[in-house]
Amino acid sequence: AQKxxxxxTEISVVEKEDVTxxxxxxxxxxxxxxxxxxxxxxxxxxxxxxxxxxxxxxxxSGRYSWNFQKSTSSFNFTITASQVVDSAxxxxxxxxxxxxxxxxxxxxxxxxxx
Amino acid sequence: xxxVTQSSRYLVKRTGEKVFLECVQDMDHENMFWYRQxxxxxxxxxxxxxxxxxxxxxDIPEGYSxxxxxxxxxxxxxxxxxxxxxSMYLCASSPPPTGLAGAGGEQFFGPGTRLTVL
Numbered sequence: 001a002q003k004x005x006x007x008x009t010e011i012s013v014v015e016k017e018d019v020t021x022x023x024x025x026x027x028x029x030x031x032x033x034x035x036x037x038x039x040x041x042x043x044x045x046x047x048x049x050x051x052x053x054x055x056x057x058x059x060x061s062g063r064y065s066w067n068f069q070k071s072t073s074s075f076n077f078t079i080t081a082s083q084v085v086d087s088a089x090x091x092x093x094x095x096x097x098x099x100x101x102x103x104x105x106x107x108x109x110x111x112x113x114x
Numbered sequence: 115x116x117x118v119t120q121s122s123r124y125l126v127k128r129t130g131e132k133v134f135l136e137c138v139q140d141m142d143h144e145n146m147f148w149y150r151q152x153x154x155x156x157x158x159x160x161x162x163x164x165x166x167x168x169x170x171x172x173d174i175p176e177g178y179s180x181x182x183x184x185x186x187x188x189x190x191x192x193x194x195x196x197x198x199x200x201s202m203y204l205c206a207s208s209p210p211p212t213g214l215a216g217a218g219g220e221q222f223f224g225p226g227t228r229l230t231v232l
Contacts, residue, residue: 009154035220043123045204045223091156100145100164101172102221106156 002027004094006105013082014113021077021108023092029053031097034068034075039089039107051075082112117141118224120205126230133192135227137205144210146188147221148172148180151202163188164210195231203227 003026013019025034036048049059051068059066063080079086092105121136139146145164149157149172159172161180169180177199181189188207192199206221 006156037221037223043202043226045206045221047220047222050220100162100170101159102147104149104157106154 002029002094002096002103004092004103004105006090006092006108008108009106010109010111012111012113015084016081018078018080019082019110019112021079021090021092021110023075023077023105025073025075025092025094027073027094027096029096033095033097035093035095035102036066036075036077037091037093039091041088045091048077079110082110084112084114086110087112118205118207118222120203120224120227122227123225124228124230126232127192127195128232129196131192131195131231133195133229133231135190135192135203135205135229137188137190137207137224138186139188139205139207139222140186141207141209141222142185143207143222144185145208146182147206147208148178148188148190149204149206150174151204151226157204160190195229197231199229200231201229203229 005024032053034051037045039045056068065078067076089107089109091107094103118139127133147162148160151157158174160178163169163182166185179191204226205224208221209219
């Protein structure tokens with residue numbers, strides 16, 4: 001069975017703190033894709049990153065960085081120097097290669113306080 | 115600017131009513147999806163479509179049906195609304211899986227419809 005677990009339901013940080021959102025996945029496939037999406041208060045999910053199972057390189061995009069570790073089946077997301085605009089619900093998702101289905105975690109609500 | 119639009123942001127219906135939720139995308143995507151989002155449960159797939167007039171059940175199709183008569187439009191139908199269908203409904207579209215490995219593409223989401231069934 002495939003599953004995505006985001007154990008952190010809600011995190012609160014003060015502006016400028018660093019914060020890491022955890023994502024643990026389960027799959028028996030060797031080829032799969034992992035995603036992160038941001039859902040701001042407006043409601044529309046916004047794509048942040050896609051990573052395939054053969055690429056374990058960490059990625060950095062501005063204040064955002066992602067750490068993919070197949071050994072622990074984790075794909076964690078770190079925001080450096082958080083800002084109030086980062087307040088949102090963040091979803092991690094798994095896509096099974098060769099299908100059309102995306103499996104989402106339950107999301108982590110991040111609150112960044114001024 | 116690519117767009118997925120949903121017909122209503124907020125909708126209030128009565129138990130037993132037939133409800134139509136409409137979704138339109140302007141990206142010429144083959145794949146379209148309907149999810150419902152509930153607190154603590156994340157996004158759960160109701161139905162998806164990979165081509166016009168083609169549809170597949172997702173994880174929670176009971177009580178719902180869909181229609182895709184045109185590539186850009188994907189409708190979710192609640193045949194007889196019930197209170198346990200009160201939820202946020204999200205529509206998404208994506209290009210088809212690519213390459214030999216069937217790589218999943220980025221999904222583009224609409225703003226959601228918050229449906230309340232009284």
